[in-house]
Amino acid sequence: MNFETALIHAGQAADRQTGSVSVPVYQTSTYKQDGIGRDRGWEYSRTGNPTRKALEDCIAALEGVKYGLAFASGLAAETAVLGGLLKKGDHVVAGDDLYGGTYRLFEKVFRHWGLEISYADSKDPASFKRAMRRSTRLVWVETPTNPLLNITDIAAVAETARKGKALLAVDNTFATPYFQRPAELGADIVVHSSTKYLGGHSDVIGGLLAIKDKCVFEAVKFYQNAAGAVPGPWDAWLTLRGIKTLSVRMKAHEANAFAIAAALSRHPAVSKVYYPGLESHPGHELAGRQMDGCGGMVGFELKGGRPAAESFFRRLKIFSLAESLGGVESLACYPAAMTHAAIPERDRLKRGITAGLVRLSAGIENSDDLLEDLARALK
Ligand SMILES: *Cc1c(COP(=O)(O)O)cnc(C)c1O
Numbered sequence: 001m002n003f004e005t006a007l008i009h010a011g012q013a014a015d016r017q018t019g020s021v022s023v024p025v026y027q028t029s030t031y032k033q034d035g036i037g038r039d040r041g042w043e044y045s046r047t048g049n050p051t052r053k054a055l056e057d058c059i060a061a062l063e064g065v066k067y068g069l070a071f072a073s074g075l076a077a078e079t080a081v082l083g084g085l086l087k088k089g090d091h092v093v094a095g096d097d098l099y100g101g102t103y104r105l106f107e108k109v110f111r112h113w114g115l116e117i118s119y120a121d122s123k124d125p126a127s128f129k130r131a132m133r134r135s136t137r138l139v140w141v142e143t144p145t146n147p148l149l150n151i152t153d154i155a156a157v158a159e160t161a162r163k164g165k166a167l168l169a170v171d172n173t174f175a176t177p178y179f180q181r182p183a184e185l186g187a188d189i190v191v192h193s194s195t196k197y198l199g200g201h202s203d204v205i206g207g208l209l210a211i212k213d214k215c216v217f218e219a220v221k222f223y224q225n226a227a228g229a230v231p232g233p234w235d236a237w238l239t240l241r242g243i244k245t246l247s248v249r250m251k252a253h254e255a256n257a258f259a260i261a262a263a264l265s266r267h268p269a270v271s272k273v274y275y276p277g278l279e280s281h282p283g284h285e286l287a288g289r290q291m292d293g294c295g296g297m298v299g300f301e302l303k304g305g306r307p308a309a310e311s312f313f314r315r316l317k318i319f320s321l322a323e324s325l326g327g328v329e330s331l332a333c334y335p336a337a338m339t340h341a342a343i344p345e346r347d348r349l350k351r352g353i354t355a356g357l358v359r360l361s362a363g364i365e366n367s368d369d370l371l372e373d374l375a376r377a378l379k
């Protein structure tokens with residue numbers, strides 16, 4: 001089954017009882033059993049629910065692995081990976097350019113439970129090699145990163161993880177399986193905040209995992225049931241509905257992002273543009289090798305710093321100033337005070353998150369309207 005077909009059919013065969021082509025929303029907490037020990041494959045909806053199972057089978061197919069799991073949020077999915085696979089004293093090597101919530105989960109939650117975490121330069125595979133210890137059980141990367149769209153060499157880091165007998169988890173939220181399939185490049189676990197592109201309509205919070213190996217799957221599945229951060233059937237259904245149009249949306253997001261990146265590159269008020277599709281981007285060549293496209297996120301820096309940013313956000317009419325990304329509507333965000341406010345200023349600046357940095361999530365509106373909105377706001 002080709003990717004566009006899998007988006008619509010994987011895990012979602014017509015309902016056996018009625019022929020319903022849309023997966024039914026099984027709004028039930030429990031299931032009648034035919035006798036003691038004779039259930040029909042379903043016992044209790046924390047443990048399993050047919051609507052959720054359709055979503056779990058779908059993400060596994062899209063990422064090209066055997067097993068899928070769905071969670072109440074991206075962070076709940078991450079928690080299940082860490083909680084299900086690691087124990088006190090285990091070591092994690094993580095790329096240093098991470099979603100703020102992932103960093104917070106590592107530092108403010110799991111460190112207290114005895115996990116050891118160190119960071120490697122996301123752009124430099126050799127630095128992952130140096131960070132490995134005998135106790136390293138997991139390597140964690142996010143690529144492209146937020147908000148500078150840095151690219152990590154997944155195949156190189158996978159090789160390092162494999163040699164160190166550690167698992168590799170890749171957060172594929174920004175690229176989605178439409179543009180990047182980390183499992184093909186050696187990742188053991190693919191992580192998604194389905195809140196973003198997979199859901200695609202800014203109307204549902206969710207997280208997904210795609211897992212290669214049965215033992216890994218069983219450990220994380222055990223944690224999913226034991227800790228219980230599962231999505232309800234409606235959220236699973238909404239996410240499935242979003243996923244059906246992923247290919248058409250991602251094409252449109254990318255076309256708009258390219259047009260925006262090109263226009264911003266020529267604009268006198270802009271000093272820098274971050275988009276992997278631009279030749280000037282340090283990850284351009286690597287992105288060309290490991291991705292099928294560059295996605296819909298664009299970062300740029302305003303010459304005028306914070307005052308210029310204030311004026312820019314005030315004048316926007318179509319882009320909304322908001323957290324999150326990946327929905328059909330265009331969003332603009334100010335990382336220094338929003339998504340990355342928790343990082344101390346000195347570290348922020350070191351990472352390129354300056355007072356003039358703006359992050360755009362290109363929606364799928366008409367590109368002329370988006371370019372006009374940006375041009376007006378930059379005047
Ligand atoms: C949003 C996001 C998350 C967290 O997902 P939630 O659904 O908000 O819990 C994790 N990683 C990345 C890259 C994200 O953008």
